[in-house]
Each structure stands twice: as C-alpha cells, then as structure tokens.
Amino acid sequence: MAPSQDRSQGRTGGVGPVGAPAATTFTGNKALQIEEPLIFEMGQPGRCGVDLPDPLQEGPPKVKDRLNGLRRSGEIGLPGLSEPQVVQHYTRLSQKNYAIDMGVYPLGSCTMKHNPRINEKVARLAGIGDLHPLQPVSTVQGALALIDALAHWLKTLTGMPAVAMSPAAGAHGEMCGMMAIAAALEAKGQRAARKIVLAPESAHGTNPATAAALGFTVKPIPANERGRVDLAALKAALGPDVAAIMLTNPNTCGLFESEIIEISKAVHEAGAYFYCDGANFNAIVGRVRPGDLGVDCMHINLHKTFSTPHGGGGPGAGPVVLSEALAPYAPYPWIVRNGDQWTVAEDGAKVDGQPLGRLKAFHGQMGMFTRALAYIMSHGADGLKQAAEDAVLSANYVMASLKDVMTPSFEGPCMHEALFDDGFLKDTGISTLDFAKAMIDEGYHPMTMYFPLVVHGALLIEPTESQAREDLDLFIATLRSLAERAKSGSAAEEFKAAPRYAPRRRLDETLAARKPVLRWRPSNVFKQAAE
Numbered sequence: 201m202a203p204s205q206d207r208s209q210g211r212t213g214g215v216g217p218v219g220a221p222a223a224t225t226f227t228g229n230k231a232l233q234i235e236e237p238l239i240f241e242m243g244q245p246g247r248c249g250v251d252l253p254d255p256l257q258e259g260p261p262k263v264k265d266r267l268n269g270l271r272r273s274g275e276i277g278l279p280g281l282s283e284p285q286v287v288q289h290y291t292r293l294s295q296k297n298y299a300i301d302m303g304v305y306p307l308g309s310c311t312m313k314h315n316p317r318i319n320e321k322v323a324r325l326a327g328i329g330d331l332h333p334l335q336p337v338s339t340v341q342g343a344l345a346l347i348d349a350l351a352h353w354l355k356t357l358t359g360m361p362a363v364a365m366s367p368a369a370g371a372h373g374e375m376c377g378m379m380a381i382a383a384a385l386e387a388k389g390q391r392a393a394r395k396i397v398l399a400p401e402s403a404h405g406t407n408p409a410t411a412a413a414l415g416f417t418v419k420p421i422p423a424n425e426r427g428r429v430d431l432a433a434l435k436a437a438l439g440p441d442v443a444a445i446m447l448t449n450p451n452t453c454g455l456f457e458s459e460i461i462e463i464s465k466a467v468h469e470a471g472a473y474f475y476c477d478g479a480n481f482n483a484i485v486g487r488v489r490p491g492d493l494g495v496d497c498m499h500i501n502l503h504k505t506f507s508t509p510h511g512g513g514g515p516g517a518g519p520v521v522l523s524e525a526l527a528p529y530a531p532y533p534w535i536v537r538n539g540d541q542w543t544v545a546e547d548g549a550k551v552d553g554q555p556l557g558r559l560k561a562f563h564g565q566m567g568m569f570t571r572a573l574a575y576i577m578s579h580g581a582d583g584l585k586q587a588a589e590d591a592v593l594s595a596n597y598v599m600a601s602l603k604d605v606m607t608p609s610f611e612g613p614c615m616h617e618a619l620f621d622d623g624f625l626k627d628t629g630i631s632t633l634d635f636a637k638a639m640i641d642e643g644y645h646p647m648t649m650y651f652p653l654v655v656h657g658a659l660l661i662e663p664t665e666s667q668a669r670e671d672l673d674l675f676i677a678t679l680r681s682l683a684e685r686a687k688s689g690s691a692a693e694e695f696k697a698a699p700r701y702a703p704r705r706r707l708d709e710t711l712a713a714r715k716p717v718l719r720w721r722p723s724n725v726f727k728q729a730a731e
C-alpha cells in the first residue's frame with residue numbers, strides 16, 4: 201500500500217487556494233506537519249520493542265498447562281511497534297495540539313491564560329507530588345494545611361465564610377452548590393414547592409444542565425438591550441415556586457451585572473437563593489468580593505482564575521464558596537483543625553452541620569490546589585488585583601481597536617472579554633464560522649464562536665492578562681485585515697475555502713457531533729488495505 205494512496209485520500213480534501221489546486225505531496229505530509237495514522241494502523245503484528253523470554257510451556261509436574269486450557273489461540277491484537285516508532289508516534293501526536301504555550305488563545309469564557317512554571321515546580325515537589333490519598337492522616341499534615349491555606353485565600357477573596365474544596369470542575373461545583381441549595385430548601389420543608397431555577401439567556405450551558413440534572417425546572421430570563429439581566433422580567437418571574445437564580449457575573453457577554461445588588465435583594469425577598477457562576481472571577485478578583493453582593497454560593501474555576509492547567513493539560517478544580525445559610529450543607533470531607541493537628545472529617549463524622557454527602561473520592565485535586573496556592577501566593581493580593589485589571593485592560597484594548605471594523609454587541613467598556621456579533625459580515629456572504637477558519641490560516645486559534653446565544657453569530661474574545669502588548673497588536677492587526685478583506689465584497693470564496701494551510705480542511709462538524717465514531721474497528725482498515 202503506497203503511502204500516497206492511503207494518506208492523501210480525503211485528508212487534503214476540499215478546495216485549494218483560489219486559482220490553485222490543493223497542494224498534494226507524495227507522503228500526504230505538509231512540510232514538517234507529518235500525517236499520523238492511529239497506532240493500530242501502524243507497525244506489524246507480533247513486533248515488539250523489547251526482548252522478552254519465551255513463556256514457560258510446561259507448568260510444575262502434574263500441571264500440563266498452567267493456563268488450564270485458557271491459552272489464547274488467536275492474535276492478541278496489540279499494535280506491534282519498535283521503541284523508536286512508539287517514541288516518534290507519541291511525540292508527533294503531542295505536537296498536534298495548539299496550546300497556551302504556543303501563542304494567543306483567545307477563547308472567550310475559557311480564560312486560556314499562562315500557567316506560571318513556578319506552579320508546576322511546586323506541584324512536583326516530592327512531598328506533594330508523591331502523596332497518596334490513603335496515607336495515614338498523621339503523615340499528610342502539611343498537605344491538609346495547604347488545602348486549608350488555599351481555602352482561607354478563597355474565602356477571603358470572595359468574602360464568604362465557607363468553602364467546599366472537593367468539586368473537580370466548574371460544572372461539578374455548580375452541582376455541589378445547587379445540591380447545597382436543595383439541602384437547605386429540604387431542611388426548610390420547601391424542596392417540593394420550589395422547583396424552578398431561573399437562568400439568564402446568556403448563561404453557560406452548564407447552568408441549566410446542572411439545574412435540570414437535579415430535577416429543577418429551568419426558566420430563562422431575557423437580557424435587556426444593554427446585555428444585562430432584564431430586572432423587570434426577573435422580578436416578574438420570582439415567586440414562592442423559585443428555588444434559585446443561577447447568574448454569571450461578569451456575565452458571558454463580558455459585562456458586569458450593574459444591577460446585581462437589586463437582583464440579589466429581589467431573589468432573597470422571594471425566599472430564593474443566589475447561585476453565582478464564578479467562572480469569570482478572574483475579571484474582578486481583588487476588586488470585588490461576591491459575598492458583598494449577596495451571593496449564596498459560587499464555584500471558582502481554579503483552572504481559569506488561578507491559572508492551573510485545563511483542557512488537555514490536566515484536571516480542573518471547582519471549589520464552591522458558601523454563605524452562612526449554606527455552609528452547614530457543605531459536602532464531606534471537611535478539613536478540621538484541632539489545636540496543631542489536622543484531621544479529615546469523612547462520611548458519618550460528627551461535624552457542626554448536615555453535610556449533603558460526598559461528591560468525590562478523597563479530598564479534591566491536590567495538584568490543582570498546590571498550583572492555585574502557588575499562583576495566589578506568588579502574586580499576592582496586589583498582584584491578583586493587577587492581573588484582573590490587566591485582563592480587563594487587554595479586552596478593552598481589543599474592543600476599542602476593532603470597533604470600527606467589527607461590531608461590538610454592546611456599548612463598552614467591557615470586562616475581561618470583548619463580544620462582537622456578525623453585523624460587520626452582513627451581506628458579505630461570509631459567516632462567523634468562515635471568519636474563524638480564516639484565522640486558523642493566519643496562525644490563530646479562533647475565539648469562542650456562536651456563544652453567548654443572545655447575539656447573532658457571536659465572536660467572544662478573551663485575551664487575558666498574559667499576552668504581551670506586541671502580540672496583542674499583531675492579533676488585532678490580523679483581525680482588522682481579515683475584517684477589511686471580508687468587507688471588500690469579493691472575498692467570500694476565499695473565506696469559504698479556509699483553512700487552506702491546515703492539515704485538515706473543513707470537517708463535517710454536524711455529522712461528527714451527531715454520529716461520532718468513537719471506536720476503531722480493525723475490519724474496516726483491513727478491508728480498505730485489501731482494496
């Protein structure tokens with residue numbers, strides 16, 4: 201099977217740059233971008249990277265077959281590769297990821313910011329990296345003190361009296377917070393009566409999903425023309441059947457909810473709780489304490505605000521701060537201090553509250569806790585505040601620099617992310633998707649597209665505080681050039697053909713989402729190979 205026949209087929213597909221055929225090579229590789237098959241498609245059956253002694257054929261006397269007749273008769277089906285083939289395969293795969301360590305990663309709502317290497321260094325210290333969660337508590341006193349120190353910072357920065365550390369991500373934190381609300385309602389005998397959770401139309405998808413998963417009915421609240429919650433609509437929706445509002449602040453339009461005090465008062469007057477989605481805390485940390493705004497509980501994405509890795513880079517962590525009213529329901533485990541000894545209160549332990557149960561094995565994401573604490577302590581309170589201010593400054597710089605060629609959805613200034621809609625692409629025949637694909641050709645990971653849903657064809661840019669000024673300038677100049685080209689009236693074909701330089705062109709994303717092929721089946725490949 202010649203490589204060119206196998207590899208180029210369907211992979212370089214799509215149209216080439218206007219006026220030129222799609223570039224094809226003998227190998228299917230594009231310069232040093234190497235086409236990489238699945239590991240199962242490589243190598244030869246039976247090949248092995250190490251020499252193993254032949255298995256004993258005979259067992260001890262009287263036992264003819266040590267496997268009692270269970271010996272495998274067919275092929276084992278493992279890939280057969282030499283050591284260098286394995287090393288090359290995984291090294292190539294590792295280089296296919298786009299990452300914050302490679303360039304601007306403007307994905308709005310996700311806060312793809314630099315993860316300082318000091319965090320990694322500290323998390324890898326043997327006394328931390330080599331801990332085992334089942335070690336006797338007397339041997340992990342330092343780790344428990346570390347968790348408590350981070351908890352202290354989170355409570356102080358948010359102005360809240362308690363924090364549940366164990367949730368493993370933002371969405372898991374939402375689950376934790378809403379379960380605490382459900383437990384508080386249960387204790388008041390109101391769980392059955394209060395079935396509704398209000399969620400603004402701009403909410404992250406996880407908010408309604410969390411409420412629905414817990415058996416609440418989700419009722420959307422519209423946004424006003426300023427991109428904030430419509431206070432009148434919210435007040436009209438509040439009543440004795442409402443359990444809580446789930447509100448993001450700053451919201452997913454990158455705007456501070458300027459009527460948040462009125463919102464929290466109205467929610468509490470109606471006997472409901474105020475869940476704040478704190479994924480965007482990075483915009484206000486050190487400047488605003490959510491506790492002062494009347495928030496009852498809020499998850500904090502350590503992997504966003506406090507720079508611990510996320511996405512392919514590692515697990516997240518979503519501690520949830522809780523108000524006085526919800527603190528008693530915090531899930532196990534509780535880290536408790538007795539004099540100078542730390543203990544862990546696990547299920548069934550006597551604590552001063554009614555823990556809602558347990559959300560996760562062990563104590564939470566220790567590596568993330570360590571990284572977040574390293575980030576917080578290396579910045580200090582003043583440094584955290586400056587990080588938030590610089591993130592807001594960067595986003596406003598992007599918005600102000602592009603507002604004459606792209607269409608900001610709402611009047612500025614914005615917080616940490618700049619939201620544009622596709623108004624500037626009107627009548628060009630070019631969509632938000634085409635625009636984003638053209639960015640890939642220019643070497644940029646696109647911004648978040650088509651979210652939030654409150655504006656048409658959204659382009660949500662979060663530059664974060666960690667990009668240098670000249671890198672932001674090049675990013676802005678690139679978007680400006682694309683926007684001007686898009687509006688020239690003759691570029692539709694060119695945009696529709698993008699990305700032209702990526703190893704893969706336009707993929708059928710709908711088909712991939714609707715009918716994902718999650719399993720590799722050998723028969724297909726063998727069949728293809730035979731043809």
Ligand SMILES: *Cc1c(COP(=O)(O)O)cnc(C)c1O
Pocket residue numbers: 309310369370371372404406448452477479480501516518
């Ligand atoms: C990222 C995000 C979440 C979910 O956090 P995960 O850690 O990805 O589960 C929820 N809400 C908002 C606004 C977010 O940006």
